[in-house]
Amino acid sequence: MEDWKRSRALFAAVATAPLTWLTLFFIVPMGVIWLYSFGTNAGLTEIEISGTLANYKKALEPLYLGIFAKSLVVAGITTAICLVVGFPVALAIVFASDKWKPWLLLGIMLPFWTNLLIRTYALMAVLRTEGYANQTIGWLHDRFGSLLTLVGLPAPGAYEPLHLLYNNFAVVLGLVYVHLPFMVLPLYAALDRLDRSLIEASLDLGAGHLRTLLLIVAPLAAPGIISGIIITFVPALGAYLTPDLLGGTDSQMIANVIERQFKRANNWPFGAALSFLLMYATFIAIAIQALKAKQAEKRG
Amino acid sequence: MSDKTPIISIRNVTKRFKGAPSAAVDDVSLDIMPGEFFVLLGPSGCGKTTLLRMIAGFEIPTSGQILIDGQDMAEVPPNKRPVNMVFQSYAVFPHMTVAQNVGYGLKIAGVSADEIRSRVAEALELVKLDGLDARMPDQLSGGQRQRVALARSLVMRPKVLLLDEPLSALDAKLRAQMQFELADLQDKVGITFITVTHDQDEALSMAGRIAVMNKGDVAQLAAPADLYEYPANRFVADFVGSVNIFEGKLTLDEPDKAAVDCPGLGKVWLNHGVTGAHGSNVWVALRPEKIYLHVPGEGKAVRAAAEDAPEGHNFARGQIKGMSYLGDITLYEIQLDCGAMIRVSRPNLSRHDQEDFTWDDRVSMHWRADSPVVLLS
Incomplete structure (x- = not known):
C-alpha cells in the first residue's frame, strides 16, 4: 500500500477519470463564470471579456451589500438555532442505547432521502393561513374559548390565523429544517469520540451535569461544533429554494438576486461577480477558521 | 478495628x-x-x-x-x-x-x-x-x-x-x-x-x-x-500465587493431625486438623516454593519427610520435564511417577549449585507437614 505512488501507471489509471470529470465539469465552468465576472454584455447572448471591474463595483453598492448582510444574518440565525437544537439531539443519540442509536441516526438522515422541493412544499402546507399549524392553534383557541364560556367568562373573539408563511420567520424555519442534519451529524461524531470517563471524572469531582457540559463536553467537542457551524452556515448562506418559496418580498437572499441576474435580468457578468463575491467571502471565513485551528494546535 | x-x-x-x-x-x-x-x-x-x-x-x-x-x-x-x-x-x-x-x-x-x-x-x-x-x-x-x-x-x-x-x-x-x-x-x-x-x-x-x-x-x-x-x-489458591492442586480422600482428621490420600501425589500428612468428614473428597494445595528437591537414591527425601510425618508420607519421586530459569528462582515442571505434573520452584542461592538439576533428571521431593493446605471446595 505504501508504494502506490510509485506505480505510476496504476495511479494514472485510477486518477484520470475523476480528474477529467473535475476539470471538465467543475473547474472549466467555474473558470468561465469567473471570466464572465470581468466582462460586459455585448449582445443578447454574447459576453465580451473586457477585464472590467464594473461588475464588482456594482455588486458592492449599498443595495447589494444590504442583501449580502441580510443573508449573513439569516444564515447566522439559522446556524445558531441549529446549534442550540442540534446539540441536545446529538447528545441524546450518543447516550442512547445501542439498540436505538442506529434508528435515531436514521431518523436524522431520513430527510436527505426526500427531495428538497417536496420537503419545502410540505412545510408550506403546514405554515399556510389555512395550514395545519393554524388549524391546530385555531382548534385549541376555540376549545379554550368554549372552556371560558363554560365557567362563565367572556369568550375571546374569533381566531385570527397567524401569518406564518412568506416572511423571514418562514425562511429561517425552513433553513433550520433543511440544515439541522448537517449540524447534528458532525456534533454526534465529535461527542461520540469523547472519552466517557472524562464526563464521569467531572461528576466525580462535584460538577453537576450542566457544568460538566459547559466546562468539559463543549470545549472537547469544539472541533465538531466548529465544523458543524461551517457546514451549516455555508450552504445556508447560499440558500436559494427556501427563501424563494417560503420568503416574502423582503426576505430574498443573495442567491435569489444572483438567480435573477442569470435569468430575468440576463446580466450574466453581474451575476457572476455576485456569485464570486459570495465565494470569496466563504473562502475567507474558512481560511480564518483553518488559521485559528492551526494556531490553537501550536499552543496546545 | x-x-x-x-x-x-x-x-x-x-x-x-x-x-x-x-x-x-x-x-x-x-x-x-x-x-x-x-x-x-x-x-x-x-x-x-x-x-x-x-x-x-x-x-x-x-x-x-x-x-x-x-x-x-x-x-x-x-x-x-x-x-x-x-x-x-x-x-x-x-x-x-x-x-x-x-x-x-x-x-x-x-x-x-x-x-x-x-x-x-x-x-x-x-x-x-x-x-x-x-x-x-x-x-x-x-x-x-x-x-x-x-x-x-x-x-x-x-x-x-x-x-x-x-x-x-x-x-x-x-x-x-x-x-x-x-x-x-x-x-x-x-x-x-x-x-x-x-x-x-x-x-x-x-x-x-x-x-x-x-x-x-x-x-x-x-x-x-x-x-x-x-x-x-x-x-483463591489458584488465583493468588502459583499452586499445585491434587484431589484426594481424607483418611484421618484429628485436632492435631490429618492425612489425605491423593492418587495423583501420594500420602499427605498435615500437622493440624481440618474440618471435613472422614472419607470425603478434598483438595490438597501445595505451593511450588514449599517443596524441596533432592538427588534420588539416597533416601534423603524419605528421611527428611519422616522428621515431622510418619514414614511413607510427604514425599514423591519424578522426572524433570521442563525448567525455566527466572534469575532469582528456577521453576521446574516435574512429572511424578504416577503421571501427574507438579511445579517446584527453587531459589538460586549461589551462582553454581552443586545439585544442578536439568532436563530428564530423576529427582525426589519432600515437603513439611505444615506446608500443604486442605481445601474443602
Missing part, C-alpha cells in the same frame, strides 16, 4: 445488568474500615469494577444498600458523594493544564482562588509533580498523568479514594515503584483507599485487606499473608 464503625458498608448488594445472564455482583456484603488500604482482587468480569463504580455512584445497585460514613447513598448522585475516583484511563482533562485539572473540583466547590492555589500546590508536592503546574496533559508521561489524577482526587480530601486498576497502564518498573508510593501516600494522608486490580502481586504488596472476587461473589476476605498461606478454596 472492630470497635470502629466502618467508613463504607456494603450490605447485600446485587447488580444485574439488563440482558446479562447472571448478576455482575451477587449479594455482596463488605465492611471497610476508616484508614484501611482495601483491595478488590479478581479476574476480569468478576464484578470488582462494578462494585467500585457502585460506591462512586456511577452504577445503581439492583438491590442492597451502600452506606458511606453511615449515610445511605441510594439517592445520592456521584457529584454529591464524599468519595473520589482515580480512573483506569486517568481521565485527565486534555484541555486543561495540570494546575487547572487538580483545581477543577475545588473551583466547582466554590473555593477561593487563593486557597485553590495553595491546595493545588500542596497536592502536587504530595504526588511529586511540583513545578509542572503549567504543563498540558499531552506533555506528560503516563506515570505523570496518573499522578495528576491522584492529586486531583486527593485535593478534594475525600473520605474514601477509589482507584480503578491504578497501575495497569504503567510499565513493570514504574508499577513496582508506584506500589510503594501509593502505600506510602495512603499512610501519609490517612484516607481510606479502595483499589481494584486483577494483579495479585499488586494486591499482596499494597493491601491491608484483600477481598478476592469470583463471578460476582467474594471468594475470600483476608490479609495478604493469610490469603496466600491459608486460601479458603481452590479458586
Whole structure:
C-alpha cells in the first residue's frame, strides 16, 4: 500500500477519470463564470471579456451589500438555532442505547432521502393561513374559548390565523429544517469520540451535569461544533429554494438576486461577480477558521 | 478495628445488568474500615469494577444498600458523594493544564482562588509533580498523568479514594515503584483507599485487606499473608500465587493431625486438623516454593519427610520435564511417577549449585507437614 505512488501507471489509471470529470465539469465552468465576472454584455447572448471591474463595483453598492448582510444574518440565525437544537439531539443519540442509536441516526438522515422541493412544499402546507399549524392553534383557541364560556367568562373573539408563511420567520424555519442534519451529524461524531470517563471524572469531582457540559463536553467537542457551524452556515448562506418559496418580498437572499441576474435580468457578468463575491467571502471565513485551528494546535 | 464503625458498608448488594445472564455482583456484603488500604482482587468480569463504580455512584445497585460514613447513598448522585475516583484511563482533562485539572473540583466547590492555589500546590508536592503546574496533559508521561489524577482526587480530601486498576497502564518498573508510593501516600494522608486490580502481586504488596472476587461473589476476605498461606478454596489458591492442586480422600482428621490420600501425589500428612468428614473428597494445595528437591537414591527425601510425618508420607519421586530459569528462582515442571505434573520452584542461592538439576533428571521431593493446605471446595 505504501508504494502506490510509485506505480505510476496504476495511479494514472485510477486518477484520470475523476480528474477529467473535475476539470471538465467543475473547474472549466467555474473558470468561465469567473471570466464572465470581468466582462460586459455585448449582445443578447454574447459576453465580451473586457477585464472590467464594473461588475464588482456594482455588486458592492449599498443595495447589494444590504442583501449580502441580510443573508449573513439569516444564515447566522439559522446556524445558531441549529446549534442550540442540534446539540441536545446529538447528545441524546450518543447516550442512547445501542439498540436505538442506529434508528435515531436514521431518523436524522431520513430527510436527505426526500427531495428538497417536496420537503419545502410540505412545510408550506403546514405554515399556510389555512395550514395545519393554524388549524391546530385555531382548534385549541376555540376549545379554550368554549372552556371560558363554560365557567362563565367572556369568550375571546374569533381566531385570527397567524401569518406564518412568506416572511423571514418562514425562511429561517425552513433553513433550520433543511440544515439541522448537517449540524447534528458532525456534533454526534465529535461527542461520540469523547472519552466517557472524562464526563464521569467531572461528576466525580462535584460538577453537576450542566457544568460538566459547559466546562468539559463543549470545549472537547469544539472541533465538531466548529465544523458543524461551517457546514451549516455555508450552504445556508447560499440558500436559494427556501427563501424563494417560503420568503416574502423582503426576505430574498443573495442567491435569489444572483438567480435573477442569470435569468430575468440576463446580466450574466453581474451575476457572476455576485456569485464570486459570495465565494470569496466563504473562502475567507474558512481560511480564518483553518488559521485559528492551526494556531490553537501550536499552543496546545 | 472492630470497635470502629466502618467508613463504607456494603450490605447485600446485587447488580444485574439488563440482558446479562447472571448478576455482575451477587449479594455482596463488605465492611471497610476508616484508614484501611482495601483491595478488590479478581479476574476480569468478576464484578470488582462494578462494585467500585457502585460506591462512586456511577452504577445503581439492583438491590442492597451502600452506606458511606453511615449515610445511605441510594439517592445520592456521584457529584454529591464524599468519595473520589482515580480512573483506569486517568481521565485527565486534555484541555486543561495540570494546575487547572487538580483545581477543577475545588473551583466547582466554590473555593477561593487563593486557597485553590495553595491546595493545588500542596497536592502536587504530595504526588511529586511540583513545578509542572503549567504543563498540558499531552506533555506528560503516563506515570505523570496518573499522578495528576491522584492529586486531583486527593485535593478534594475525600473520605474514601477509589482507584480503578491504578497501575495497569504503567510499565513493570514504574508499577513496582508506584506500589510503594501509593502505600506510602495512603499512610501519609490517612484516607481510606479502595483499589481494584486483577494483579495479585499488586494486591499482596499494597493491601491491608484483600477481598478476592469470583463471578460476582467474594471468594475470600483476608490479609495478604493469610490469603496466600491459608486460601479458603481452590479458586483463591489458584488465583493468588502459583499452586499445585491434587484431589484426594481424607483418611484421618484429628485436632492435631490429618492425612489425605491423593492418587495423583501420594500420602499427605498435615500437622493440624481440618474440618471435613472422614472419607470425603478434598483438595490438597501445595505451593511450588514449599517443596524441596533432592538427588534420588539416597533416601534423603524419605528421611527428611519422616522428621515431622510418619514414614511413607510427604514425599514423591519424578522426572524433570521442563525448567525455566527466572534469575532469582528456577521453576521446574516435574512429572511424578504416577503421571501427574507438579511445579517446584527453587531459589538460586549461589551462582553454581552443586545439585544442578536439568532436563530428564530423576529427582525426589519432600515437603513439611505444615506446608500443604486442605481445601474443602
